[in-house]
Amino acid sequence: MRKELTRITFRQLEVFRAVCEHLSYSRAAEAMALTQPAVSLQIKQLEELLGQPLFDYVGKKLHLTPAAEALLATCEQLLSQLQALDMRLSTLQGALQGTLQLAAESSAKYLTPHLFAAFRAQHPKVSLSLTVTNRAQLIRRLGDNRDDLTLMSQPPQDMALEFFPLLDNPIVAVAPAGHPLSHAAQLPLSALENYPLLSREPGSGTRKAVEEFLQQQRVHFKQGMELMSLEAQREGVLAGLGLALLPRHAVRGELGSGQLLELPVEGLPFKRSWCLLYPRQKRLSPVAEAFYRFCQQERLNLQRQLA
Template identity: 55%
Template sequence: MALTQSAVSQQIRQLEEQVEQPLFEYVGRKLYLTEAANSLLAASEDIFARLESLDMSLSTLQGNLQGELRLAVVSSIQYLTPHLLAAFREHYPGVSFRLEIATRGQVIQRLRDNLDDVVLMGLVPEDRALEFFPFLNNPIIAVANTDHPLARRSDLSLAEIEGVMVLQREPGSGTRKASDDFLQEKRVHLQQSMQLGSSESLIQGAIAGLGIALVSGHAASAFIRSGALVRLDFTELPLYRSWCAVHARGKRLSPVAQAFLAFLRSERAQIRGLAEQFNA
C-alpha cells in the first residue's frame, strides 16, 4: 500500500482514538483483535456489503444488473457449475463471479462464516438455520476402468459390490453419506473399501485400477465419454439425490444473488439441458 510501518501504526492509533477503545493486543509476538475491533470489523463489512448492494440495485434500475456473485460449491458439482454460470451470464452480461471449490465440511464452515452469497451442495445439514431449494437431480453411479471384471457384465446385482474394492469419499462428504445410507438400506456390506479425499481422486483411482468408485455422474461423465472409465451396469443404480442452492436464513441477499436464485428456480428446463451433457 506504499505506506511505512510507522504510518500504519499512526493510523491505527488514530482509529483507536476515534472509537475510544483499543483495537489490537499483542500476546507474545502475535497480534489479536479485541472485542471492539471485531465489532468494528463486522460493522465495516456490513457497510461495504450494503454499498455494494446499492450499486447493484442502481444498476438494476437502469436495466443493467452488475456486480459480483460469490459462490461456493462442493467438488462433485464443480464441472457443471461453470456451465450454469455461463448460462446465467447470458441473461446478465454485467455480472462477474468468484467461485470457490471445497469439501462439504468446508462449505458448511463457509456458510457459518457468511463468506459467500450462495452455496451449491447435495446434502444440506439439518441442524442449521438455512434456506435451500433443490434445482437439479444428482445421479450417483458406479464406475471402473475398462479392465475391471465387472466392466464387461450387465444387469449387475448390487450385492456383487461386496466382493470388490470400493473407493469412497471421506466421512462427512454428501456423496459418501448418500452412498452409505443407500447400501445400508439395501443391506449391502462392503468387505473392501478405500478412502480418497475428493471426487477427482476417486475418478483417478478408478482409472488407475484401484477399484470401483461411487461418484456423481456429473463428475465422471467426461471420463466415461473419453473411454477412460466405464459406468457399471448395476440394476439399482443410479442413486438419485438433489443439488441444492443454499444460504443462511435471514441473509440479506444482493440483487445479483437474488437474480441467480431466481434463475435456478425459473430456468429448470435450461439447467436440465445443460446437465444432459454430464449424464453418463
C-alpha cells in the first residue's frame, strides 16, 4: 500500500463524504459548520495524497470522478466499521449505544417513530437516523448498502434478503365527507370507477400494491390524477379531487375527525405487510441486530399497540 494513503484522516473522509452528498462545497461547509476554504483545503489535500482529482465541474455542476467513486465506497466502509466499533465498545461497557440507520417506505413513516420509541424505551442511548422515500429508491439503497435496516412492503424477489413481516398495512378506499357514495351500506369495487382515482408516483410501493389489486379485480378507473406523496393524495381527497386507496394508518386522524370516510367496499381493506429486512450477506451492527430481534420478539405487542 502506498504510504500516502496512510496519511488520510477520518476528518478528510467526513468532509469528502459531505461534498459527495451535497455536490457542493458551500453546502457541505454549511452542513459541517466549516468555511468553504476549509472544505476546499481538505479536498485538495486528499487529491494530493491520492494523486488524482476527485471532482469535475461540468456545466457548473460538481461531478464525482472514478477516483471519487472508489474512495466513497471505501469511505462508507471505513466509517461504518468505526461506528460498529463504537457500538461494540459501548456494549462491552453494558449499555447499547449508537445510531440506527433506518430507511422506510413512505407509507410506513407514520408508524416508524412509534416503533423506534418502543425500542428506545429499553435502550435510551440509541438514536435514530431515518430516511423516508419510495419503494424504487429503497431498492437502490439496498443495492448500495446504505442503511442498517429497511422497512418496506413487498420485498423485491430478485435480491437475497433476510426479512420477516412486521406489521399489517391495510389499504382502504377513502372519500371526503359528504361524497355521493358516503351513505351506502355496501359497495362493489366497480362503483368507484366513475370517480377520479388519486394515485402515487411511479416507484411507490402503495401504487404498485393498488395497481396489482385493481388488475386482479379487473377494475379500471376512467379518470386519474398522479400526486407525489401520501400527503398530497390525502389533501386531494379532502379537496374533492377524487377518491384514493390509501394505508389506513396514513389517514387515521382524518378518519377519526370525520373529514374523510372509509367507504364500505367489498374486498377492502386488502392487506399487505410492512417487512423489516436487510441484505443477507450484511453483518448487522449491535444496534441494528438488537432492533431486528426486538421487532421479532415484540411483533404481536407492536401490532396491538399500533393497530
